[in-house]
Amino acid sequence: MEHKPNAQEIYDTLRNMIIRFDLRPGSRVTETQLADYFQVSRTPIRAALQRLENEELLTIKSKQGCFIRNIDMLQISHYYDVRVSLENLVLEEICKLKDLSELRQLADAWDPKSYTFGILVTDELKDAEEGFHEQLAAISRNSALARYIRDINDHIRVVRRLGWPDQKSVTDTYEEHHRVCELLLKRDLAGAQAEMTNHIRKSQDQASRITLHQIYSNQTAIKFD
Numbered sequence: 716m717e718h719k720p721n722a723q724e725i726y727d728t729l730r731n732m733i734i735r736f737d738l739r740p741g742s743r744v745t746e747t748q749l750a751d752y753f754q755v756s757r758t759p760i761r762a763a764l765q766r767l768e769n770e771e772l773l774t775i776k777s778k779q780g781c782f783i784r785n786i787d788m789l790q791i792s793h794y795y796d797v798r799v800s801l802e803n804l805v806l807e808e809i810c811k812l813k814d815l816s817e818l819r820q821l822a823d824a825w826d827p828k829s830y831t832f833g834i835l836v837t838d839e840l841k842d843a844e845e846g847f848h849e850q851l852a853a854i855s856r857n858s859a860l861a862r863y864i865r866d867i868n869d870h871i872r873v874v875r876r877l878g879w880p881d882q883k884s885v886t887d888t889y890e891e892h893h894r895v896c897e898l899l900l901k902r903d904l905a906g907a908q909a910e911m912t913n914h915i916r917k918s919q920d921q922a923s924r925i926t927l928h929q930i931y932s933n934q935t936a937i938k939f940d
Contacts, residue, residue, distance in 0.1 A: 722759035725749075726766050733772050734869050737937050738783045745780040748939040786873070788923070794870050795919040801863055802848060802915065803908045806895070808855035810904045817854045821847070822896030827889040834886075836879045845875065847892050871922070878921035887917070 720728070729749075732738045746757045746764065753760065764781055767773050774782045809818065824831050825847065832843040845868055852861035868875075879885070891914040898907035 717754075719755050720753055720759070722762040725753055725755070725759050726763035728753075729763055729767060730770075730772065732937065733767070733783055734872055736873055739938070740783055741785045742783050742938075743780045744783070744939045752939070788874075791871050791874055791922065792919065794867050795915060795922065798864075798867050798871070799912055799915050801860060801867070802851070802911055805852050805855045805857070805860055805864070806899060806907050806911060807904060808857050808860065809851065809899055810902060810907075812854075812856070815900055818896055818899055821850055821854070822893055822900060825889055825892035825896065827886065827893055830889065834882075836882070836885060840885065840888075841876050841879070844888055844892075845872070851895075874922035874925050875918060877925050878918060880921060880924075884921070 729738070738744065746760050749760045749764075750757045764773065764775060768775050768781075772784055774784070776782065809815070823829075832840045849861065849864055849868065852864040855861070891910060895907050895910050895914065898910060
């Protein structure tokens with residue numbers, strides 16, 4: 716018997732589709748269209764959509780359907796501002812730890828001499844770049860911070876993934892990640908925080924140059940209408 720996804724699996728898939736802009740921002744989709752897409756009844760679809768609405772990833776309008784969240788560039792800028800404070804707090808928590816062996820491994824992974832994740836601008840590298848910040852949060856042992864960092868990543872992912880303008884940005888990313896780790900390993904909190912702040916502000920500046928046209932013109936977006 717062919718497996719039919721349950722409400723949790725549908726939620727996970729739709730959430731990923733929204734975050735990665737496989738569902739175009741502002742687009743409309745109905746329970747019936749999604750039920751046909753997933754080959755299930757409308758009941759698990761409705762449960763998944765309600766969860767996504769609670770997370771403000773879409774809006775459900777009676778008799779009209781569901782509308783995928785639009786992009787607010789000002790709000791994204793605000794997320795970057797919050798990100799600076801949160802990630803610097805992560806570094807402060809890490810400096811309190813006695814065992815920094817996990818940090819040593821992370822530093823080695825981002826050694827610019829090795830290019831562990833490749834030298835080209837690929838999805839693998841972009842995933843690794845985002846993962847670096849989540850790994851730091853995990854190393855801090857502060858689960859709340861880790862959760863907030865993941866949430867911010869979800870909200871700014873589209874501009875982060877578009878914001879790799881040239882090959883130099885790849886080299887800079889390796890060097891900046893590595894310096895943050897090395898400074899932490901030396902217990903130089905102020906230096907690590909300054910490096911992290913500069914790293915995030917550069918990303919924010921690149922994000923500010925991305926146009927809404929670039930975001931909304933995703934050719935791989937799924938169209939239901």
